[in-house]
Amino acid sequence: MAETPRPVNTKRRNSSAPTSAAVAERAGVSRTTVSFVLNDVRSMNISEATRQKVLDAARDLGYEPHAAARSLAGGSTGTVAVLIPRSEHLHVDAFLPRLLSAVNDRCHAYGCKVLLEVADDLGKVPGAFMNLVRGKRVDGLVIANMRAGERPFVEQLAREGFPVVVPGNSVEPFHSRGGKGSDVPLAQEITRHLMALGHRRIAHIPFAPQEFEVVALRRAGYEKALRLAGIEPDPALLAHGDVSAQSGYEAMKAILERKAGFTALFAGNDTIAFGAIRALYEAGLSVPADVAVVGYDDVPLAAFACPSLTTMQTDPITRGHEAVDMLHGLMSGQPYKRQQAPYSARLIVRESCGSLPPPKAVSAPRKRTSAKRLSP
Secondary structure: OOOOOOOOOOOOOOOOOOOHHHHHHHHOOOHHHHHHHHOOOOOOOOOHHHHHHHHHHHHHHOOOOOHHHHHHHHOOOOEEEEEEOOOOHHHHOOHHHHHHHHHHHHHHHOOOEEEEEEOOOOOOOOHHHHHHHHOOOOOEEEEOOOEHHHHHHHHHHHHOOOOEEOOOOOOOEHHHHOOOOOHHHHHHHHHHHHHHOOOOOEEEEOOOOOOEHHHHHHHHHHHHHHHHOOOOOOHHHEOOOOOOHHHHHHHHHHHHHOOOOOOEEEEOOHHHHHHHHHHHHHOOOOOOOOOEEEEEEOOHHHHOOOOOOEEEEOOHHHHHHHHHHHHHHHHOOOOOOOOOOOOOOEEEOOHHHOOOOOOOOOOOOOOOOOOOOOOO
């Protein structure tokens, strides 16, 4: 397992607070060495043993460099920007808040502040955010979900050496990520699972518009699995959602109105699946008897829905932690080396796809009879 970053001492400094000179004396090094180590200046030839002695001394004494002094000395702000595509996603997407919580916790463990940016127009008007970055008001950038139109902007940052990480099923620096990850094979696995159950007409409701790269990757996996099985994807079975259950409901109604005929649905996320199942219910269709449904993310409600939702389980906590570990390595000039096996996603098979037998019926409750009224 990767070593958890040491928490930063947040006690208020006072006249009796330890100084860098005290740290230097305890570690047996100069104050300059203390400054280099605590500001993570890797260009200096400081041995790992010496570095560890300084860190141990600072921790034991409860010493924390003053943030402003650290910024002036190292040219850093101690701030990481986290970019999300639209603010409403925080209210309706059950996955994103868990990812952001993990990113926030890991940044704080490294002693960094988090600046949350909502980038509604980043793909079209990136100037304001570029000024934030080039004005050195942030040290690194985590992009929660990237649109295709934002790729040139992000590639430009990477070429300039600015640390950028796009969390994905495979967390890597943006410039080496290559736009890939696990979304294609995982979407293939979902589609193959449905085909193994005998389905050939499989609808798909992506969780967001096609402009988001992860949406395009999951759709590519869905279509690739169909084509490998000799099935040409039918555009009539595709309708885009927009994260929320309401959009899943409306997308499913649109597919039903086309009367294209289908027996299964691959929903782009679990919230979309819940909305789609409601639309199927209103149309008089049963899940999974008439339509098998598979979601994506395994949000907490998935196991308690009726029927319980088959879904691809992902791990937003590990994804967020690894993204920040990677970013911290880039910010300090050190390539991040994964110290644990890559976390894995797995298909959680429940009732909604029809693989499992329905739960046993319980006896009908006895009809309650009204108590006889006693005569006065």
